[in-house]
Each structure stands twice: as C-alpha cells, then as structure tokens.
Amino acid sequence: xxxxTPSTLPSGPHTPAAPKRSxxxxxxxxxxxxxxxxxxxxxxxxxxxxxxxRSFTDPTPQAIAPSAPSGxxxxxxxxxxxxxxxxxxxxxxxxxxxxxxxxxxxxxxQEPLSRLQDIAKVEEITDALRVKVALALNGIPFSGERxxxxxxxxxxxEMKKDSGLVLLTRxxxxxxxxxxxxxxxxxxxxxxxxxxxxxxxxKDQRLxxxxxxxxxxxxxxxxxxxxxLP
Numbered sequence: 244x245x246x247x248t249p250s251t252l253p254s255g256p257h258t259p260a261a262p263k264r265s266x267x268x269x270x271x272x273x274x275x276x277x278x279x280x281x282x283x284x285x286x287x288x289x290x291x292x293x294x295x296x297r298s299f300t301d302p303t304p305q306a307i308a309p310s311a312p313s314g315x316x317x318x319x320x321x322x323x324x325x326x327x328x329x330x331x332x333x334x335x336x337x338x339x340x341x342x343x344x345x346x347x348x349x350x351x352x353q354e355p356l357s358r359l360q361d362i363a364k365v366e367e368i369t370d371a372l373r374v375k376v377a378l379a380l381n382g383i384p385f386s387g388e389r390x391x392x393x394x395x396x397x398x399x400x401e402m403k404k405d406s407g408l409v410l411l412t413r414x415x416x417x418x419x420x421x422x423x424x425x426x427x428x429x430x431x432x433x434x435x436x437x438x439x440x441x442x443x444x445x446k447d448q449r450l451x452x453x454x455x456x457x458x459x460x461x462x463x464x465x466x467x468x469x470x471x472l473p
Contacts, residue, residue, distance in 0.1 A: 296380060299420035300390035304377035309347035309364045317352060320345055327469070331453050334473040341467045343368050355443035363436070368462050371399040371413055374436065394418060396436055400460045400467065407455035408469075410437040 312320065323339060330337030343365040349356050350363060364375045378392040394417035398410040412431050415422060445451050458472045 295423055296390055296426065299392070299417045299422050299426075300380060301393050302390065304362070304379070304391040305375075305393040307361055307364045307375055307377050309351040309360050310344070311351040312348040317348060320348055327471070328449075328453055331456050331471045335471075336473065337471045339469050341469075342465060346372075346467065356440065358443075359439060363439070366395065368465055368467060370462050371397045372410075372462060372467065373397055376436070378435070392417065394420075398436055399462060402457060402460055407451070408441070408457055408460060410434075410440060412436055 327337050327339040346365045350360050350365070351357060362377050362379075366373045366375050374396045376392065376394060376396050380390045380392060381388070392415075394415065396412055396416075397414040398412050401409055401411055403409050412434050415427055415430055441454075445454065456471060457469050459470045461468050
C-alpha cells in the first residue's frame with residue numbers, strides 16, 4: 244500500500260478560515276453612500292432655489308425699448324462726450340451732464356452699450372439711477388429654462404481708486420413680488436449691472452483711462468454729473 248502524497252495529506256484539526264471583508268470595500272461603500280447623500284441634497288437644494296426664483300420672475304421678459312435719438316440729437320450728444328474726453332486728455336477742467344434721455348440714447352444706438360437696449364432703460368435720476376430691467380436668469384440646469392427678472396434696479400455711480408467709475412447696485416425691486424433676503428444680498432454683492440454696462444467699455448484703453456481719471460461723479464435730480472479736475 245503506497246504512502247499518501249503530500250497533496251492528499253489531511254490538513255489537521257483546523258478548518259480553513261473564512262475570507263475577511265476588505266477594509267477597502269467598506270471604505271468605498273461609505274464614500275459612495277456619502278456622495279449619494281450629497282448629490283440628493285444638492286438636487287433638493289437646487290430645486291428649492293429655482294422654486295424660490297420662480298416666485299418673483301416671469302417666463303418672458305417685459306418690453307424695454309430705449310427711444311432712439313434723431314440724427315441731430317445723437318450728433319450733439321457725441322460732440323459733448325468727445326469734448327469732455329478731449330479736456331480730460333488735455334488735463335483741463337471739465338464737466339458733463341447727462342440726462343436720462345441722454346443715457347437711453349446711448350443704450351439705443353451706441354456700441355457696445357446698445358447690446359443692453361432690450362434689457363435696461365433709465366427711468367429716472369434722483370440720488371441714484373433707477374433702471375427698468377428685464378434680466379435673464381437660469382432655471383433648471385440643462386433644461387433650457389429661462390426666467391426673467393422684470394423690475395427695477397437702483398444703481399449709484401461712484402469712483403473707486405483702482406478701477407475708476409463703477410455702478411454700485413443699491414436696491415432691487417420687482418413690483419408686486421417679494422424677493423428673498425438671500426437672493427437680494429447675493430445679487431447686490433455680485434453687482435451684475437456694472438459688468439453688463441461697463442465691462443465692454445473697459446476693454447477700450449482710451450475709455451478706461453478716462454474712467455479712471457474722472458475726479459467725481461454724482462447723481463442729481465434729473466441728471467448724472469461727471470467732473471474732471473486736474
């Protein structure tokens with residue numbers, strides 16, 4: 244009778260140990276669960292934000308159309324602006340006054356401001372500019388939904404040491420609707436109207452030089468006044 248081969252020898256009194264669950268698999272499960280919970284929270288939070296924005300916006304923009312100037316009006320306005328710019332370049336004292344009509348004429352026909360003619364119009368000037376707006380906001384992401392903030396924004400021009408002329412958003416109003424404190428605070432801090440109105444102008448180095456050299460800018464009843472004192 245032959246001896247058993249090593250492969251057939253009994254293994255002894257101990258049975259094979261059960262496989263242990265990998266610590267890496269447990270970590271993957273934990274991280275996966277956390278990411279899933281985070282995704283659910285983000286979707287819920289986003290849906291809440293969109294629902295909130297829908298409460299004070301409309302699916303279509305309100306009609307806004309700054310009146311176009313006549314040829315004579317536009318020529319006279321451009322001549323005044325050019326005279327002010329020339330005085331600044333020459334380092335000579337200068338002042339220019341712009342009415343609501345003047346500003347709307349620029350919005351109607353003057354590039355690049357004219358790209359705003361369907362979304363902004365100056366209604367009146369007191370201690371600030373009251374601007375009628377129809378601003379587009381995004382709805383549900385990737386859905387193509389557009390919501391429109393149809394209301395009024397109050398902006399005040401001020402001079403900043405580094406950037407020169409800026410339009411600071413002071414208030415936001417949608418007639419007959421209540422805006423949430425969180426949205427209002429975020430929108431005021433973002434100062435969107437300044438970027439929409441002036442960012443393209445700031446790309447022109449000559450205009451940027453004038454914006455930074457203006458000594459003072461202020462709103463008075465019925466007019467915006469800019470001054471240069473060398």
